[in-house]
Amino acid sequence: MNTGSSKPGEAAVAAHGATRDESESRDERGLGSRAPEFIKARRALHLSWQVGVFIVGLAVVVTGIIMLPLPGPGWVVIFGGMAIWATEFVWAQLVLRWTKRKVTEAAQRALDPKVRRRNIVLTSIGVVIVAVLAGIYLWKFGLVMPWKIKDQ
Secondary structure (H helix, E strand, O other): OOOOOOOOOOOOOOOOOOOHHHHHHHOOOOOOOOOOHHHHOOHHHHHHHHHHHHHHHHHHHHHHHHHOOOOOOHHHHHHHHHHHHHOOOHHHHHHHHHHHHHHHHHHHHHOOHHHHHHHHHHHHHHHHHHHHHHHHHHHHHOOOOOOOOOOO
């Protein structure tokens, strides 16, 4: 299969008009397996290695999915599992690169002065609304503790 790269086990992926040389210099390690050479040299050992990496990554991803509704850093654990898979599988490397690019783009959009100004205005309006509602509640009902404690 022709991957468009002169190096074995690599696929040439140009990011937004970058040439193959620029993207290779930016990403020192190419796509593909990062298993030690003595493991890659033996097909059965390499296949066993890939199965092991897949099972460990799957366990971490499933743990992260379980943490989503429960207390815990679910998304961090899921991306940790994806990083484990990315040590061996090209598709996981591409997903992580895409995710990093999207997160960077979102961070740049969030730092835009217009967006920041809009977010500050909306937050201020929200704080004022909550303060007014709390003031109305306290004016109408007063500050009453929800429990009854008798003087002893």
